[in-house]
Amino acid sequence: MEELANLFHGFAVALQPYNMMLMIIGITLGVIIGVLPGLGGANGVAILLPLTFSMPPTSAIIMLSCIYWGALFGGAITSILFNIPGEPWSVATTFDGYPMAQQGKPGEALTAAFTSSFVGALFAVIMITLVAPLVAGFALRFGPAEKFAVYFLAFCSFVGLSKEPPFKTIAAMMMGFALAAVGLDSITGQLRLTFGVTELLNGFDFLIAVIGLFGIGEILLTMEEGLAFRGGNATINLRVVLQTWRELPAYWMTSLRSCLIGCWMGVTPAGATPASFMSYGIAKRLARRGNNFGKGEIEGVIAPETAAHAAGTSALLPMLSLGVPGSPTAAVLLGGLLIWGLQPGPMLFVEQKEFVWGLIASMYLGNLAGLIVVLTCVPIFAAILRVPFGIIAPLILVLCAIGAYSVHNSTFDVMLMLVFGVLGYLLKKCNYPLAPLVLAIVLGDKAEEAFRQSLLGSQGSLGVFFSNGLVSTIMALGLVALFWSAIQEGYSRLRTSMV
C-alpha cells in the first residue's frame, strides 16, 4: 500500500506545529467567512491568496483549504438560524433546518448539519485517498452532453419529487430561468435582457437573490406574524450535541446515499450545489417520513449537508489531477497552485508527493478540527435566537445589506436585494415554492450553456443526449425522477386492476 505510506508521510507534514497553527487559523477564518452571507469561501480564499505567497506551498494550501472547510461548515449556521444561506449549497439546508430552529431545536439542527458535513467530507477524503487515480479519469468522460444530463437530473429530481402543486413549481422555476438569462450570453457573446442598464451586465447574482428572497422575505413574514422569533426556548448546552448524536446513526442510509451523490457530483465536476439539491430531493422521496420534509425533519438537514460536503471535498480531486476546478473555491485554489509554481495535472501526484499527501492529510485533520471548533460553539450560536426580535432583526438586515454589497461592491445590489425580499414575501404569501426558483437561478445558465454546447457539437441533433451509455443512463434517471409520481400511481393502479 504505497498510498498509505504516502498518507502517513502526509500526516507528518500536516502535524508540524506551524502547519497545525495555520490549520486552526484557517478553520476559524473560514467559519467567520461562511457565516457572513455574500462573502463566500471563494472570496475569502482569493483575498488571502497573496498573503500566502511567502509560505511554503504545502503550508499555504493547508491554510487555504482549511478556510474552505471552515466556510463549508459556517454556511450552515445562518441557514439554520435565520433562513439566510451564506453559500449556494446551503440553500437546501434551510428547508428543514430553519423550521427546526423555529420549533426550538436549533441545537439539534446545527449538530446534525455539522456532523453530516464531517461525515460527507470524511467519506470523500477516504475516496480520494484510495481511488484517486481511478476516479480522476472518470471526469474526462464528461463532455457538455453529460454535464447537461446531470443538471437535467438535478432539476427533474426536484420537480418530480416536489409536494407543491406542479404548476406553481414550474412557474417558480421558469421565473428563475428568466432571471438567470439576464447578462452576457456565453455562447453568442451578446448581452441579453440588460436594456442598456450597466448594472445588469452581471446578471442577477444568485447570492443577492437568495439573501433577499430568504433573509429579507423571512423578516417581512415574521414582522407580519407579530414580531416574535419562535426559537426563543432553545435549549442551550452541550448535552444537545450528544443527544443528537445518539439519533443520527438511524439515518445511515440517507447519509450513505448522500455521500455517494456528493462524491459523484464533486468529481464530475458539477459541484456542491446540484449535489445538495439532488440529495435533498431524493431523500424526501425515499425517507420514511418524507411527507414531513420542509416542516423540520432532521433527515432534511442531514441529506443536503452530507452531499454538499462530500461534493465540496471531492471537487479538489479533479482540480489536482486534471486542473479543472469542481467549485468556485477550487478555481481560486487552482490559481494559487500556479502562483506557487505548481502545475496541477496528471504529473502533480508523481512529482509533488509531499504537497499532495500533505494536503490530503490536512483534509482529515482540518475537518476534524473544524468539527470540534463548530460543535463547541453550538450553544453560543443557538443562544443568538434568544435575543429579542426587535434587536436581532435590524442586525440581520444590516448583515444582509453588507453581504449583498460585498458580492460586487455595488449599492445597486443592495436595492436589488430589497426588491427580491418583497418578491420573496409575495411568493410565500401566494404559496409559490422558492426552492425551484433558486435552483433555476443557480443552475439555469449552466444548464443552458451545456445544452447549447452539446447541440453545437452535434450540429443540432438531440440524439447527442442518448449517444452513449453514460449520458443515456443519466438522462433516463432524470426522466424517471420527473415522472416518478405518475409511474408509482400507474403501478399501483395496475396492481389493483390485476387483483
Added chain:
Amino acid sequence: MRPFVLNVALAAIAMSCANSTASRAAWEPVRPVEFIVPAGTGGGADQMARTIQGIVTKHSLMKQPLVVINKAGGAGGEGFLDVKTSSGNPHKIIITLSNLFTTPLATGIPFNWKDLTPVAMLALDEFVLWVNAEKPYNTVKDYVDAVKKAPSGSFKMGGTGSKQEDQIITVGIEKAIDAKFTYIPYKGGGEVAVQLVGNHVDSTVNNPIEAVAQWRGGKLRPLCVFDAQPMAYDEPIADGKAWKDIPTCKSQGLAMEYLMLRGIFMSPKATKDQIEYYVELFKKVRATPEWQDFMKSGAFNTTFLTGAEYAKWVEAEEKRHEGLMKEAGFLASGN
C-alpha cells in the same frame, strides 16, 4: 466579488510590518489602490493580478495596499466601465486582456480603450494549436489535411468565451486554410484543455499555461504557436521537447498570428507623475525572481512597453481586432 473593506484590512495588516522602499517619484498613492480584474477569479488575468499583488506585498514595493477586485460582468465590460467612470482617481488600475477590444466591439457597450490612460504592457500571452496526443496529427500539415478532408463543420474547435480571442483565432485559421470549424465556447481555459483530453473537441488554441499540465502528462500535443517567432523558453517540458521547439504556425503554412495583451491601464485624466509612479512600480515587479518564474511557467512573451510606444501598439491592435471581427461578423449592430 471582492469585499473591499475586509480586503483592505487584511492587506493593511500585511503591509504594516513592511519597511517600505517605495519609489522616490513625485506622486505616491495616499489610499489603497484598487487593482481591477475584468474577468472572474481563477482565470489568467486574475492569476497575474494576484501574483503581482503577492510580489508587491512580499517585496514591500508599495506603501499603500494593492487590492485586487474582480469585475467580470458582461465579458469584463463591468470592469472597464467602472474605471472609465472613475475619472481623475489615481487609485484605480486595471489589467486587461483582449476583451479590452473585443467586448466593446461585440456587445456595443459605451467603452473604448482611449477612455483610459495606458500605463504599461507587462507581457503578451501566446496561443498554441493543441490536439489530443492519441490523434495521428503530428504536424500542422497532417492536421490541416484532416480538417479539409472532414465534412465542413464537423471538426470541433474548443475555446474560451464567445467572440473573443480564441474564436477570432479560429476564424483566422478557417480563412487561412479555407475550411470550416464548429466553434464551441467554454467558460475557462483549463476546462477547454480537459475537454480536448476527453476527446469532446478536436483541437484548441489554449494558452501555454492552460494546457502545459496535460502536455507534460502526455495527453496533448502542441502543433504550432501563433507568433512571429518561436517562444524563448528552452527547458524541456515533455518528451525532451521545450516551448522553443514548437514551430510557428506561419512556418508550417498556417498564416495566422495572434498575441494577447496583458497590460495595465489606469483611470482617465491621470497626471504624468501618477503614470510614472505605476511604470516604476511595474518595472520593479518585473525584476523580481517570482515574476520571472511566473513568465517561464506560462511561456509568456515578455515584451515590455510604456508611454507613446505602448499606446501606438494598442491602437494598431485595436484596428486589427476591428478588421478581424468585422470579417468574422462579430460586431454588435450599431458599431
